[in-house]
Amino acid sequence: MSLRAVSIWRSWLERWQRRRAPAPDGTLTVTHRTLYILPTAAGVGFALALAVLWVLSINYLLSLGHALVFWLAAVAVVAIPSTAATLRGVTIEVSEPEAVFAGEHVRWPVTLRAHTARLRPLALSAPDAHAFAVLTPTAGSVRVFLEQEAGQRGLHRLGRLTVATRHPFGWFRAWTVLWPTVTAWVYPRPEPEAPPWSVAAATTDGARAHARRLRSGEEDFDELRPWRMGEPLQRIVWKIVARGGPRMLARRESPASGSVLLRWSDTLSAGETESRLSRLCAWVLAAHRQGLAFGVELPGIIVPPNRGESHLHAVLRRLALFPSETS
């Protein structure tokens, strides 16, 4: 019963806060309308301590004890706007993260900009996410990454983002909440050790020869080196990642000529929908890596073979948005 009341209260509170925090593009400058502040446990403890000291001052007729308690209480009162000021005027901008594959972590880049010269201590939190890295492009701003596990393929949102501060004394916590509309693409998890696509998928001779070579188990890249941030995702050797290894980058052979049409119907051996999507994803990545023009044939949709980054992402998005079995 009380649990139900709590959940009703929660949802009401969230609706109320959502109304107050319109952030259509993921950017919010904290104002008094979107700033909340409450005492922390430390603050309540401090208040209790002051009450005890006050009673002592009354009992022992300590006028200066009164003065001390009143001063400390006044500092606590000043701490309210002081804490609020730490957060007020701060601009929070959530940018679009790089696409990842299911099972990896989405890193949401959050830029915090102060209207003052210095950014004061802030804490960020979002559901199932932890902030992990700080880069400081300029003095008054900071970039924080929120790492969130990407469980399922599809289009993801960060959810409720809380930016909070307890500065300067820790007796009050000021925070703001926003629901960034920025989305992250989560592609299906590429199947590790995926079998090569059938020779029949290849629409050109070169591609057919290549498929044969793959099916016989030959690797088609000759050199590996660690992947660095900012480098194209699709050049990562996902086989290694799927085995739990680091992200490695393959130096490819010269692009093979030819094109393949990767078919949904060919993935029947993989099992249920998600596994079939995983296999298709692995194929797509392999084809792209090998420089083949590739297309996919999904139930009702055919993406004609093509090359290039944007084509790759377009195909992967198709796969990410493929209706799941339950829906």
Added chain:
Amino acid sequence: MSESAPIARLLRGLNRLTGRLAGTAAAPLALALVLALGSQFAEFPLGIQAGVALLAFVWFLRRRREMGALGGWRLWLTGVACALVVRWQYGYWFGQEPGVALVALLVWLKWLEARTERDERTVAVLTLFLLTAVFLRGQTPLHALVAFSGAGLVLLACARLTVSPILPAPLALADRDAGRAMLWALPLALLLFVLVPRVPGPLWGLPADARAGRTGMSETLEAGSIASLARSDEIAFVIEVLEGELPAARYWRGPVLEVYDGRSWKPSPWRMPNPALDATQRPAQVRYRSLQEPSDLPWIFTLERTHALSGAVEVERTSTGSWRARRPLLQRTLFTGEARSAEPLPETLTPTAIRALTFLPPQANPRTREAGEAIAREHLQPEARLEAIADFFRKRQLRYTLTPPPMERDSADQVLFDTRAGFCEHFADAFAVMARAAGIPARIVLGYLGGERNPANGTWVIRQADAHSWVEVWLARRGWVRVDPTTFAQPERAERPLGEVLGEREGLPLLLRPEWRWAWRLRAQLEAWEYGWNVWVAGFDAERQRRLWQNLGWRPDRALGWALAATGIALTLAALLAWWLQRPPTSRDPLERQWHRFCRLMARRGLARAPSEGPLDYGQRVMRRFPQASGEIEALFRPYLQARYGGDPTADAAAAAMRQALRQLRRRLRQEKSV
């Protein structure tokens, strides 16, 4: 450079000593603890001192070597040991002194086991408790300095504890923000101090071990008990006259001694019905404020015929017309009294009371008794007998001295017939004995006589050296009448200070000697400040607060006062907060700030910047409007343009130049106005 070398060396040494401790929250907290404990270290018993020093040392070593937190049975064992040491040193558990000592020990233990931020915050709160305890030792400006700077350090520690793991800020930023909050809090603290209604204490009563008083009057009179006080120039109490004027002979009454056992005088142990107060309800002649220094006794020294007295503690008027509190006045206490100068209505005595008040032990002072009885035989009327006794005293030609020859027994006899020299208590003793022998009810009053006017603030300072004793005799038609036998030996004493009437110099405090006037003046100034502090800061209690409110024209009854004050403070705070939150965020960019100051200044002169107007256009427009100040205006907006748009990296220098130019511009505009 060479001068700063020792300082640099000192700092380096300090750094080596504290290691990495200096840059943590622990550093200000430790310093606060050193202040709190150091200022009362001497007051702890030896065992507590040793314990505190040991635990502090262990804590310091462990922190310096960055060893982890302690825990487990060893810590618990040490805690129990601490409690036992406290019990052993004080002999009891519950009380102010053992309480403070226990916290002084446990705070180190808590710190030794501190792991989390919360643990350290507990240490901070305990430190605040110890800092408040400093005021139990005294409430001088020095105590205030120690406690307030200590509390500031604790707040600094709180700020340094509040770090964010994601976005760590440099400690200097935490220090600065905390310091600013502390400064901003000062006016609000003053408001709270004056306005928050004081609860009249104590709530559960001062424990028996609350700070004991010092030297002062005792409750019994024996030969030499007052002469020893005459050598002390400690203040007994300070009188500030609020209305009317003090009489020339200023007798401050304390305990009244009615029981005589042949050696000493004591107050009557019986509580007699309180005589009716003056029924005529004549208006008060003098209204005064009295600040009594702490003492071991509950007696309040009041001007004769004080009929009303109020203060922070409960007081009652005894049957002898003295005022006493329920408990010894262990704290400095402020009273307000009213006295009449007219004679009170004659008080009647029962035959039993007359017998008790004329009682003399049969063996003591045979010669004085004989003389008294002779006078009684000679004169019938009590007034005539009294006059005869006074004559007897005058004819004896007694010598007034601080150092009378020692007297063992029958002191009245010795003073009157053998040594013929004494101090006030000897004369009072002899006179009372003789009056009783003559059948007149007599009692001795202990108190102070005179006091010195402090020219610095107009208060009257009464010192222990002004201690005095005199006699009150009962006459059927006039009631109790004061007789000061000292005046028979030294007629001037009643209206002049001791230092002037006493011929001899030995044994007198230096400052009571007339040739030390300059030092006396200096002291008077210091004591005037001390009085102001004691009344307005250290002695600001419920009573004082009520009077302040009344002086401001506000006379609330208690409940209403509470409600009003609380509402007023809450509303003020809410309004301030609301104002603050609605305010647009101000830029902290120094350049921007100066530019806005300039824009505001011009806007006040009807030359507001249009939103679309750039700095150059605006600056030129202002220059056209104030051609005579064009140099200053140009010096103002050129650096701004240069720094903002010219890519000049030295923005701070530009801001400084702008500030300078703004100052000159203001001056120029002001000159213009006055011309």
